[in-house]
Amino acid sequence: MQRRNFIQSSLTLLAATSVAVPIVAQKYTPPKKGFKVKAIETRYKNKIIYGETPIDFKLLSSDTENRLSIFISTNNQKGFGPPLHVHHSVDEFFCVLEGKFLFQSGDEILSLEKGDTIYIPRNEKHCFTYDGETSGTLLVGITPAKGMEDFFAVMGKQLSGHGMPDMKAMQAVYKLYNSEILGPPMK
Template sequence: MERKKFLLTTAAAIPALLVGQNLTAQKPKRPNKGFVVKATESRFGEKTLLGGKNPNDIKVSQKDTNGDLTIFEYTGNEKGGPPLHIHLHQDEIFFIVQGEYLFQVGEDKHNLKAGDTIFLPRTIPHAFAQLTENGKMFFLFQPSGKMEDFFGELGKLNAPPPPEQGAKLFVEHDMKIVGPPLKF
């Protein structure tokens, strides 16, 4: 009787094992070599200008990391920033290279300058404003989610979208606007 129970249990487990192997086998491979992305270039040579004048270059793509990470280099040529928003699925980290920025994370506000880093946890309302005429920062999303597509869509516009269109873009990319841009 024990042998029959063992055989039935083993037979029932085989489909689950095969499904697990198929899920593992279907994951895309990561690159087997490192790569370099030069200054003022983007990972795959595309150019994304936010607002028609602010380069936002992909340095490490979700395609490189199986969706685990995306890193952007943003060069700001005007003051201001996005509305207060949340990411439903991504943590975000900013590293300031040049200029000065005001960040809000929840209720807390922070002034950041070159060399400073800030962590923004997922589901916490946040926004930033560039306070200087020119600025540069690296920022990353973990996991990548739909962020590369989001910035690709924004890059197709020559100016910030009207509020309704902007809110729709945020929702389509797993984010939600929860307040206006920061006043500075």
């Protein structure tokens, strides 16, 4: 009996090790030097327009071994924002650079103005809307960030037409990125 347990334990350890070795063997190679991204530039393939809101990626997940992605979002459309949603595998932060925004985090509604920052952990329902009179600008960070640039590019295409986008199609995109829509946008 002890020999059988020893053999089973050894085989389990061997199988686990053989799976883990390729993962451990992969080595992250950071950019060889720092880089600058000008105010009017984006590091992503193309400029993303989410509805009428431009999203300019300044730091890509590929720059940071999928640890972090940062973008600037400029919103000139009062009352525009994403639907109530949740991300199951990423945390986000939003820092208001200009303007005024209303955020829902969990069941709490918060008003954020220039200089204010909000952190939204994974699995926390949230949404926001632009509530200013001129333009509003957010600095947004996502961690871990694998694939999130592509999420915004796909969603930008979904929202490129006029009128309400197809909610079933939007929900399908959210699910692809381990997220889900829970309700309508804030008004």
